Amino acid sequence: MGTTPVRITALRALAWVAALGLLGALVACAGSLGAAAGGSNAAAGATAGGGAAGGLSAAGTAATARQPEDSALARTALQSSFVARGAVGLDRLQQDDVQRLCSEAEVTGQPVSAAVAEQIERAAAAEVSWPSAQFLAAGDWQRGERVAQSGVGRQWSDPPEAPAGGNCYACHQLSARELAYGTIGPSLLGYGRLREQLPRGELERLVYAKIYNPQSSRACSAMPRFGAHGILTQEQIRDLVALLVDPASPVNQR
Numbered sequence: 001m002g003t004t005p006v007r008i009t010a011l012r013a014l015a016w017v018a019a020l021g022l023l024g025a026l027v028a029c030a031g032s033l034g035a036a037a038g039g040s041n042a043a044a045g046a047t048a049g050g051g052a053a054g055g056l057s058a059a060g061t062a063a064t065a066r067q068p069e070d071s072a073l074a075r076t077a078l079q080s081s082f083v084a085r086g087a088v089g090l091d092r093l094q095q096d097d098v099q100r101l102c103s104e105a106e107v108t109g110q111p112v113s114a115a116v117a118e119q120i121e122r123a124a125a126a127e128v129s130w131p132s133a134q135f136l137a138a139g140d141w142q143r144g145e146r147v148a149q150s151g152v153g154r155q156w157s158d159p160p161e162a163p164a165g166g167n168c169y170a171c172h173q174l175s176a177r178e179l180a181y182g183t184i185g186p187s188l189l190g191y192g193r194l195r196e197q198l199p200r201g202e203l204e205r206l207v208y209a210k211i212y213n214p215q216s217s218r219a220c221s222a223m224p225r226f227g228a229h230g231i232l233t234q235e236q237i238r239d240l241v242a243l244l245v246d247p248a249s250p251v252n253q254r
């Protein structure tokens, strides 16, 4: 398992770029793979022990100001090292405008301006496709937990029509009992319990929008845009909302 040509090539590209000390420039690519691939971390975490994508994300956190030409070199390295396979095309290496702006910010060490961040967040919030309050209230945390635990989907080896998982554990702690979780995102332990004072329904809407398009509340979020990119369905997102807010869910157990 895991020694596929695609992954070997990707890992080799990473090693190569890392050797050149260009890790910061990869943030953009991690973002674009994540957005299109159902979470680059999700994808690699599920079958390759977090290898390639884990490296990409870790690289992002270590980023400091880099030269723009380093970034171009890293892009060239990625483009010549990844190969299209199955349902996974090289279009995943193409950045959208937000990824480009946020990557430039990372590369240059100059954060996007408050005005640009607000614009990105407003556009992302407008993209959220809202279900009815009744639909949202009918979430099931047990189903949500299965989605959070599943890293399947959007890899070349996955059947394209099979439902994808959210692989939330790749980046978040969601249960006091789970020992294996990533720390790219904040721990979500006690998420609903700590926000009990919010009016019923409001917290659900906040979390729904966050999962649907994380850029709606943080312009340069490293979290995949699960709803906006069609990775998860409205129903899956609703069940994840229940996982985070339901007092009975492991998230809210001590």
Ligand code: HEC
Pocket (backbone or CB within 6 Å): 034, 039, 041, 042, 148, 166, 167, 168, 169, 170, 171, 172, 184, 185, 186, 188, 207, 210, 211, 214, 215, 217, 218, 221, 222, 223, 224, 226, 240, 244
């Ligand atoms: C690639 C890593 C990654 C994955 C996968 C990921 N997240 Fe996140 N998440 C983050 C990061 C980084 C943040 C903090 C930045 C932000 O707010 O966008 C975050 C923030 C959040 C927040 C807001 C936390 C707060 O304190 O307000 C919620 C809720 C959340 N994630 C839920 C989820 C759920 C549910 C999933 C699975 C469907 C998921 N995340 C998958 C990286 C990830």
